Amino acid sequence: DAKTTQPNSMESNEEEPVHLPCNHSTISGTDYIHWYRQLPSQGPEYVIHGLTSNVNNRMASLAIAEDRKSSTLILHRATLRDAAVYYCILRPMNRDDKIIFGKGTRLHILP
Amino acid sequence: DTEVTQTPKHLVMGMTNKKSLKCEQHMGHRAMYWYKQKAKKPPELMFVYSYEKLSINESVPSRFSPECPNSSLLNLHLHALQPEDSALYLCASSGGRGGNTIYFGEGSWLTVV
Numbered sequence: 001d002a003k004t005t006q007p008n009s010m011e012s013n014e015e016e017p018v019h020l021p022c023n024h025s026t027i028s029g030t031d032y033i034h035w036y037r038q039l040p041s042q043g044p045e046y047v048i049h050g051l052t053s054n055v056n057n058r059m060a061s062l063a064i065a066e067d068r069k070s071s072t073l074i075l076h077r078a079t080l081r082d083a084a085v086y087y088c089i090l091r092p093m094n095r096d097d098k099i100i101f102g103k104g105t106r107l108h109i110l111p
Numbered sequence: 112d113t114e115v116t117q118t119p120k121h122l123v124m125g126m127t128n129k130k131s132l133k134c135e136q137h138m139g140h141r142a143m144y145w146y147k148q149k150a151k152k153p154p155e156l157m158f159v160y161s162y163e164k165l166s167i168n169e170s171v172p173s174r175f176s177p178e179c180p181n182s183s184l185l186n187l188h189l190h191a192l193q194p195e196d197s198a199l200y201l202c203a204s205s206g207g208r209g210g211n212t213i214y215f216g217e218g219s220w221l222t223v224v
Contacts, residue, residue, distance in 0.1 A: 032209045043115075043201050043215035044154065051210065087153065093209035098167055099144065101153035 004088045009106040012078050020073040020105055022088030027068050030093035035062065035073045037084040038104075044087065047073065051093075083109045117202050117216035125224055126192060132219045134185040134202030140214070143185045145177060146201040148218070154201055160185060192223045 005023040012018040024033065034049040048055055048062045050071075055062040061074040075082055087104040091097050116135045124130045134143065142161050146154035158177045159167035165177065174196075176188040185202055199218045205211050 030209070034213070036213070036215075043203075043217045044213075045215065046212045049210065049212070085153075091209050091213075097208060098156055098159065098169070099203070099205075099213060100156060104153055 003100075004090060004102040006086070006088055006102055006105045008103065009108065011108045011110060013110050014080060015077050018075040018078045018082070018107065020075075020086050020088075020107065021070065022072070023070050024088070024090055025069045027090055028092070029068075031090040032093060033062065033064060033068075033071050034089045034091055035060070035086060036089065037082075037086045039081075039084045047086070049091075078107075078109050080109050080111060083107055115202055115204055115214050115216035117200075117219050119219060120217065121220045121222075123222045123224060124189065124192065126194070128192075129188070129190045131189065132187040132200055132202075132221070134187075134204075134216060135183055136204040136214065137183055138204060138206065138214065139182070140204035140206045141182070142205045142207070143179065144203040144205075144213075145185070145187050146203065148199040148201055158187075189221070192221075194223050197222045 032049055032051050035047040036044040037047050038044045048057055048060050050062045063072045085104040085106050087101050118133045144159050145157040148154040156169050157171045160179045163179045174191045178186040199220055201218045202216045203213050205213045
């Protein structure tokens, strides 16, 4: 199973952009890159996902490296409510998947 | 409706008790999952059901017994648990592989005394 590596923690100031990196050097050509976040005392929630091209939605942007061995989740303007643990996950396209969580990045937002 | 509903939210049980955790989704998802999460740790996969059949068991002790009575429901039967099994148990569902979103419930907080 492909693995992901993320920094343990990051800090950002409120209302500034945040770039959360994820390395997945063993990614296969059919793995999707998903990002989820988990707020305190809640279940994980979907943020964004992509395969090869960069993706944008109302919550965030996902920048995928050309070789797909890394990706970056971009929160354009962090708020205090964005303080959470962010997980980068790989999902295979064509088989039942073990959705394996890495350690994630704990994001702290400073007011 | 994009919700995964888990009940109960909190459960305290003795080591000799038998109890069940329940999970429900009405999104027509074919895959459902159970995870266990200890404090300050990432969720750990326990079981995966695909089309109501158990497809992945991550070597979970037999005191945890999953059941999928129909395409909308997933149960986790608990028996003879140990205090170290106290954790947040998360249920998730997904419409398919790869490019489909995974939806998580809020979890059931289990305390074994």
